[in-house]
Amino acid sequence: MFDAMLRDWEGESLVVHRDAPSGAWIFIAIHSTRLGPAAGGTRIKQYPAVEDALCDALRLSKGMTLKFAAPGLPYGGAKAVIMLPDDFEPEGRRELLRRYGEHVKALRGAFYTGPDFGTTPADMDVIAETGSPYIFCRTPEAGGAGDPGPYTAFGVLTGMRAVCEHLYGDDSLASRRILVQGAGDVGGALIPLLLAEGSEVTFSEVDDRTIHHFRDEVGVAFVPAGDALGVECDILAPCALGGVLDETTIPQLRCAAVAGSANNQLGTAEDAERLRSRGILYAPDYVVNSGGAMAITLLEMRGGTPEGARDEIATYVRRALLRIFETADREGITSDAAALRMAEEHLAGAVAA
Numbered sequence: 508m509f510d511a512m513l514r515d516w517e518g519e520s521l522v523v524h525r526d527a528p529s530g531a532w533i534f535i536a537i538h539s540t541r542l543g544p545a546a547g548g549t550r551i552k553q554y555p556a557v558e559d560a561l562c563d564a565l566r567l568s569k570g571m572t573l574k575f576a577a578p579g580l581p582y583g584g585a586k587a588v589i590m591l592p593d594d595f596e597p598e599g600r601r602e603l604l605r606r607y608g609e610h611v612k613a614l615r616g617a618f619y620t621g622p623d624f625g626t627t628p629a630d631m632d633v634i635a636e637t638g639s640p641y642i643f644c645r646t647p648e649a650g651g652a653g654d655p656g657p658y659t660a661f662g663v664l665t666g667m668r669a670v671c672e673h674l675y676g677d678d679s680l681a682s683r684r685i686l687v688q689g690a691g692d693v694g695g696a697l698i699p700l701l702l703a704e705g706s707e708v709t710f711s712e713v714d715d716r717t718i719h720h721f722r723d724e725v726g727v728a729f730v731p732a733g734d735a736l737g738v739e740c741d742i743l744a745p746c747a748l749g750g751v752l753d754e755t756t757i758p759q760l761r762c763a764a765v766a767g768s769a770n771n772q773l774g775t776a777e778d779a780e781r782l783r784s785r786g787i788l789y790a791p792d793y794v795v796n797s798g799g800a801m802a803i804t805l806l807e808m809r810g811g812t813p814e815g816a817r818d819e820i821a822t823y824v825r826r827a828l829l830r831i832f833e834t835a836d837r838e839g840i841t842s843d844a845a846a847l848r849m850a851e852e853h854l855a856g857a858v859a860a
């Protein structure tokens with residue numbers, strides 16, 4: 508099983524640490540350094556089994572390679588997963604993060620990291636105590652770029668406009684019915700942007716405080732998480748964890764398009780074909796959610812400004828998606844296949860960045 512998992516991954520190197528004091532497993536999956544130093548977030552989570560954590564790290568690292576390669580950015584793909592044991596004591600978090608920082612530093616620049624599911628800019632401040640200068644998105648007080656979520660949300664908004672431009676010949680999001688699945692770091696930043704565009708927003712979420720905020724204080728329509736995928740809408744935006752689109756859920760969808768921030772939205776590659784044969788336009792996840800990665804590298808490695816990041820995101824996400832949708836239509840292939848080709852062209856050095 509490990510054999511097949513590692514072979515299918517096709518990555519460059521995998522660093523494994525067993526953090527004895529806490530019992531956590533640490534996986535740093537460096538998928539590719541072909542285009543430049545590898546970068547990707549650090550995810551902290553509990554998993555049912557160690558192989559689930561490893562599988563997550565491997566798949567997400569490959570997604571990062573594609574995320575940087577598709578726009579032609581000079582970085583490679585990686586991801587780290589810290590799997591917490593069931594009996595993890597929260598008081599041990601700070602020391603765990605500091606030990607993790609030492610492991611990142613030991614890679615001497617082969618791996619740059621930042622926040623992901625389960626980690627925050629405040630965590631990056633702690634990791635940077637031992638892992639500097641390879642840690643991005645520390646808090647602004649500590650001199651970092653802070654939370655990348657709003658940039659990712661801005662990229663998703665741009666992606667939704669491109670979806671409407673392709674589907675309806677008009678990129679306005681006014682009156683479009685949009686279902687935001689998950690109102691966390693990115694979904695929660697996306698909702699106000701959509702409301703400002705005049706969209707009809709519905710959201711689903713599992714966290715009670717977040718539900719209370721958006722439903723009761725902001726007045727956004729709410730559906731329980733279990734009903735979200737079946738809501739009739741123009742665009743479904745998966746903004747929670749991955750793997751939401753598969754042979755069970757795709758037949759239930761009642762949307763014209765899917766465009767959201769979650770990584771690895773498709774259960775398997777065949778699910779892209781399932782969406783296509785249902786006539787649902789799929790905006791490939793690593794293109795539509797690339798705003799965070801683009802902003803992080805621009806602000807922290809390329810000396811850019813927040814305005815520059817927004818310009819780069821708006822230009823790239825729109826251009827890439829329209830090209831992907833056109834290629835898919837012209838050649839009768841899935842948008843996922845068209846996006847993969849675009850990324851592979853850059854990886855093969857066939858197109859100048």
Ligand code: PPY
Nearest residue numbers: 546547548620621799800803
């Ligand atoms: C993602 O987009 O999924 C990321 O992991 C973003 C990122 C990019 C570069 C460093 C850290 C996180």
